[in-house]
Amino acid sequence: MSIKIAVIGTGHLGSIHAKLLKSATANAMLCGIYDPDQARSERLATELWTHSFKTIEEAFKNSDAVIIASPTIHHFTIAKQALEAGKHCFIEKPITTSYEEALELIKIAEEKNLIIQVGHVERFNPSLLALKDYTIAPLFIEAHRLSQFKPRATDVSVVLDLMIHDIDIVLWLVNSPVKSIDANGVAVLTETPDIANARITFENGCVANLTASRISAQSMRKMRLFQKNAYISMDFGNSTVEVFRLVDEDEVLKESMTPTMMLGNLEAGRTKKSIIFEKPTVPPVNAIAEEQKSFAEAIVFKTPVAVTAREAAEALRVAEEIMKFTIQ
Numbered sequence: 001m002s003i004k005i006a007v008i009g010t011g012h013l014g015s016i017h018a019k020l021l022k023s024a025t026a027n028a029m030l031c032g033i034y035d036p037d038q039a040r041s042e043r044l045a046t047e048l049w050t051h052s053f054k055t056i057e058e059a060f061k062n063s064d065a066v067i068i069a070s071p072t073i074h075h076f077t078i079a080k081q082a083l084e085a086g087k088h089c090f091i092e093k094p095i096t097t098s099y100e101e102a103l104e105l106i107k108i109a110e111e112k113n114l115i116i117q118v119g120h121v122e123r124f125n126p127s128l129l130a131l132k133d134y135t136i137a138p139l140f141i142e143a144h145r146l147s148q149f150k151p152r153a154t155d156v157s158v159v160l161d162l163m164i165h166d167i168d169i170v171l172w173l174v175n176s177p178v179k180s181i182d183a184n185g186v187a188v189l190t191e192t193p194d195i196a197n198a199r200i201t202f203e204n205g206c207v208a209n210l211t212a213s214r215i216s217a218q219s220m221r222k223m224r225l226f227q228k229n230a231y232i233s234m235d236f237g238n239s240t241v242e243v244f245r246l247v248d249e250d251e252v253l254k255e256s257m258t259p260t261m262m263l264g265n266l267e268a269g270r271t272k273k274s275i276i277f278e279k280p281t282v283p284p285v286n287a288i289a290e291e292q293k294s295f296a297e298a299i300v301f302k303t304p305v306a307v308t309a310r311e312a313a314e315a316l317r318v319a320e321e322i323m324k325f326t327i328q
Contacts, residue, residue, distance in 0.1 A: 004031035006063035014069035028296035060085040092119040095312040102313035118312035124287035130280040141208040146216035157192040163212035176204035185326025
């Protein structure tokens with residue numbers, strides 16, 4: 001079975017989604033694209049040998065599901081229309097501009113038994129996928145997501161533009177209710193904060209320190225996890241992972257591990273421990289193609305939704321709490 005997917009919005013991300021759907025996504029086919037800018041839509045449609053819908057209603061009528069890659073301010077209106085038309089929705093992050101809007105979409109989707117998946121693409125980042133066999137129980141997290149200034153996506157705060165990626169990952173990894181938030185932010189080039197820092201404390205004791213900037217000289221997408229007996233460093237931009245672990249000496253032999261480097265040994269009472277350095281194998285995947293595949297499989301095979309609307313709504317709720325500290 002193959003589902004028909006229409007892409008709504010043919011800007012930077014929409015174009016990527018359309019091209020990948022056309023060439024790489026199993027169980028799904030690109031049935032057409034729609035953009036209010038008809039000239040842009042028709043140019044891309046010609047390039048991809050697909051249909052350029054004249055109206056959004058025509059896109060709904062000819063599809064089983066939609067990928068919504070429009071500016072964030074239009075996510076709610078388009079997704080609500082799509083859901084009411086009976087279409088499954090993949091919505092680029094953030095799910096909407098407000099938590100209340102997200103809850104309304106969830107209510108409609110549940111009433112109509114429709115799927116919403118949200119494009120928190122870093123969940124599919126090869127660096128994060130490389131840790132699937134590791135026990136993750138962070139006590140402290142530090143993340144930096146910095147980029148050079150780009151005119152697109154400045155309709156929202158840097159918290160919704162960039163930091164929300166790390167908010168989603170942290171909520172997913174920690175899996176504990178948020179206890180408190182402290183934050184600050186500054187509007188430098190736009191009307192909303194362009195640089196922000198947030199400190200999130202969780203009920204289980206974990207603390208996450210997140211920094212996001214869209215006015216940096218160099219790009220950076222890094223996250224470091226500190227936990228009992230382990231330090232993990234992920235570079236989402238370069239798709240690399242480094243793991244430093246403290247393990248029992250006999251555990252090294254038992255697991256037949258081949259660490260990149262043995263850094264030394266520690267005497268801990270009667271137990272000898274080894275410090276090892278590993279570079280987990282990073283899978284060669286395209287993160288956007290993987291999330292498209294996951295979306296299609298959730299519809300066709302009823303597999304679990306990778307990033308649910310409720311998870312995305314919670315990330316948005318936390319982002320809103322952070323933004324209360326950054327109002328200029």
